Structures are given as structure tokens and as C-alpha cells.
Amino acid sequence: MPDEIPNKPRPEPLRRALIAWYDAEKRALPWRATRDPYAIWLSEVMLQQTRVETVIPYYARFLASYPTVATLADAPLDDVLTMWAGLGYYRRARMLHATAAQVRDDHAGVFPDTVDGLRGLHGIGPYTAGAVASIAFGRAAALVDGNVVRVLSRIFAVEDDVRGGAGLARIWKIAEALVPEEGAGTWNQALMELGATVCVPRDPRCLLCPASALCEGRARGIEKTLPKLAAKTKPLGERRVALVAQRDGQVLLARRPEAGRFGGMWEPPSVEIPGKDDPDPAVLLEGLSLTKSDVAGALALAGEVVHVLSHRRLAVAVYSGALSARAKVRAPAGYTAAELVPLEALGKRALTTFARKVLAKARIGVAT
DNA sequence: AATCCGGGGAG
DNA sequence: CTCCCAGGATT
Numbered sequence A: 001m002p003d004e005i006p007n008k009p010r011p012e013p014l015r016r017a018l019i020a021w022y023d024a025e026k027r028a029l030p031w032r033a034t035r036d037p038y039a040i041w042l043s044e045v046m047l048q049q050t051r052v053e054t055v056i057p058y059y060a061r062f063l064a065s066y067p068t069v070a071t072l073a074d075a076p077l078d079d080v081l082t083m084w085a086g087l088g089y090y091r092r093a094r095m096l097h098a099t100a101a102q103v104r105d106d107h108a109g110v111f112p113d114t115v116d117g118l119r120g121l122h123g124i125g126p127y128t129a130g131a132v133a134s135i136a137f138g139r140a141a142a143l144v145d146g147n148v149v150r151v152l153s154r155i156f157a158v159e160d161d162v163r164g165g166a167g168l169a170r171i172w173k174i175a176e177a178l179v180p181e182e183g184a185g186t187w188n189q190a191l192m193e194l195g196a197t198v199c200v201p202r203d204p205r206c207l208l209c210p211a212s213a214l215c216e217g218r219a220r221g222i223e224k225t226l227p228k229l230a231a232k233t234k235p236l237g238e239r240r241v242a243l244v245a246q247r248d249g250q251v252l253l254a255r256r257p258e259a260g261r262f263g264g265m266w267e268p269p270s271v272e273i274p275g276k277d278d279p280d281p282a283v284l285l286e287g288l289s290l291t292k293s294d295v296a297g298a299l300a301l302a303g304e305v306v307h308v309l310s311h312r313r314l315a316v317a318v319y320s321g322a323l324s325a326r327a328k329v330r331a332p333a334g335y336t337a338a339e340l341v342p343l344e345a346l347g348k349r350a351l352t353t354f355a356r357k358v359l360a361k362a363r364i365g366v367a368t
Numbered sequence B: 001a002a003t004c005c006g007g008g009g010a011g
Numbered sequence C: 001c002t003c004c005c006a007g008g009a010t011t
Helices: A009-025 A038-045 A054-067 A069-074 A076-084 A091-106 A115-119 A126-135 A146-155 A165-178 A186-195 A281-287 A341-348 A353-363
Strands: A236-248 A251-257 A270-272 A296-310 A312-323 A335-343
Touching: A009 A186, A038 A091, A038 A126, A054 A270, A054 A341, A069 A091, A069 A341, A076 A296, A115 A146, A126 A186, A126 A341, A146 A186, A236 A281, A236 A296, A236 A353, A251 A296, A251 A341, A270 A281, A281 A296, A296 A353, A312 A353
Parallel strands: A236 A312
Antiparallel strands: A236 A251, A236 A270, A251 A335, A296 A312
């Protein structure tokens, strides 16, 4: 039976090589200029499944508006979602807000400083707990993200499927065996930095890698075949019809339930089209619990929007029209609220990128 | 263990 | 077009 943890390379030379490289080559990222646990936690949540370049402007705006965990906890959720709009995975923003209140109410406003303590907070899983514990608090905690999976599977020539299960557990074991007692935060960031800038997914830049001489994957000539990742399932098609209804320079927006896709975000309301039916304005109104008298005149087909999510490919026929003067503004079926929003105020609303695409199809731009 | 949950950049 | 990104929650 093979060892669970490969014995090559040895930890000490690898740590020395990577940390020396990191000290010399690391990027100057905003969250590397602070040791405030709140700021580091915020950056780590924003960085979940999200690229560094995407996060940077959001991080700056967010910290400017909510400089402390207390200011975030006291803010209305809708404002937090507005600040998050466009970043995706909106549950992160809801949990961020909930955790801020949790820190205020259950932890006297002070972040837990251990992995176990951090794991008790909303939206903090194995990765984020290890990141905050090591980077903000100097704890000797390991972490595994997509970068670490790639770097360690190559350096230790791990040929298992590391998407999950035993293969991923093996990467965690290696990461835990490598974490130094002192400087764990620096070590973890060095590992991730290498994956982000040198040990990249396609065509790794081994000639620039401080660990190339120690890399077992490269020694075996299999570095480009790693990591081995089971294929993901393709997004399922979903057909919808959306309504962009205007009245007096305002547009009807509805708020989605907080659970599920786009939770808590605002959008022109839409309904799913079952089966292979054609997009139909009558089905649209009925699905939203509206009547013909809610609309002045006929609805016009403005076009189709295609928007791809992790597990769904949305194809939406967009109808535009005028909301009648006597139509009452109330939450359509499937939504929790509705409002008529002035067109010039759309930039200050919690709109998903999908919602912006639907509005754009009806020739409504969102000034930012 | 499988699914759900955004959006965008790179090749 | 495909892949994947400083993942976590839910079932």
C-alpha cells in the first residue's frame, strides 16, 4: 500500500525555495497591505471562485463604504447586495452580512482567531478558515484552493482525480504536512501566488519556477497532465420570458426570494417556459399573476438574452411594454416585492449582470 | 457524493 | 468553443 503522502520533495527545501521566491516576486495586492482580520476575511470571501483582477475594485469600494465589521453589520442587506452587484454568487454577500451581525452579537465584535472558531461563521468553509487563521492570525493552518490543488498535485505528482473525495483529501494531507509553525500565512500565500502566476493551468512556466528542480511531476514529465480533474457537467438549458414594463420614466423591478439563484437581487420579472412552448406574452402575464389590464397596449418582443451560469444556460425572450396607469405595483408570483424604479436610479440598485442584460435588450442602460 | 450557485478572462 | 478561477451550502 503506497504512502498517503508522497515523500518527494522534502518539505524544508521546498518551503525555503518558495518563500524566497514569494518575497522577491509577490504582487502588491490591496489585502496584503493589512492585517485587519475583517479586511482579510472580506478579501477571502470575495476571492472565492473569483479572479484577483475582478475583486480589486469591489474590495476598495466595499471597504470605503464599510470600513469595519460593525458598519457592515449595521448596514441594510439591500445596500450590501447593491455593493456586491456584478460579483456573482450572491449568497456570499448575504452570508457576509449575516456573519458581520454574528461577530457583533455573539463574539463581542471580535473575529474568532482559530480555524474551529472561524468555521462556525456563515460562508466560511475549510479554505477560508485556513486563510483567515493563517494570514490574519498567524495560526499554523493549512489551506487548499484551486491554485494549491494544481501546485501540489504537480510538485508531488498526485495522479488521482483531485476534484473531490480521496484525491482532494490527499492534497489536504500534503498541505497540512507542509505548513510551517511560523509564517504559515506567508507560506500559504506563496503557494497560491505560484499557482496564479507560474504554475498556471495550461502551459506552466516551469523555467521561471523556483520549485522546478524539486518538482516530481516535472521530473516524470507529467506536469502538464496534472491536476487530473473529473469533467464537470454542462449547464442545463432553461427558457424564460421576461417583462420590462415602464411607466412615467420608471421601470418595474421585482425582488427575488433570498434563497436560491440571484437571492435578494432585483430584476425585471420573468417566468420559465415549460417544455418547448414558444415564448408567449399571455403566458408571461399569467405566470406573473398580472392581467391584460395591467398593461397598456400590446407587449413587444424586444429580443432574446442568453446568460450562462454554472449550472444553467438561460435563454430569455424579453417583452417590453407600458404598465397601465391603474396597474397596482405588487410582487409578481415568485417574487417577494416590486417597485417602480426611475431609470436614472437603476445604478444604485442591486441588479445582477443578467438583469442588466435584460434591461439592455429593452434599450434601458444602467448608468454606473 | 451530487447539485446548486455568477461572471468573466484566457487560450 | 472550453476551462477555471484565493469555494461553500444544501440535500
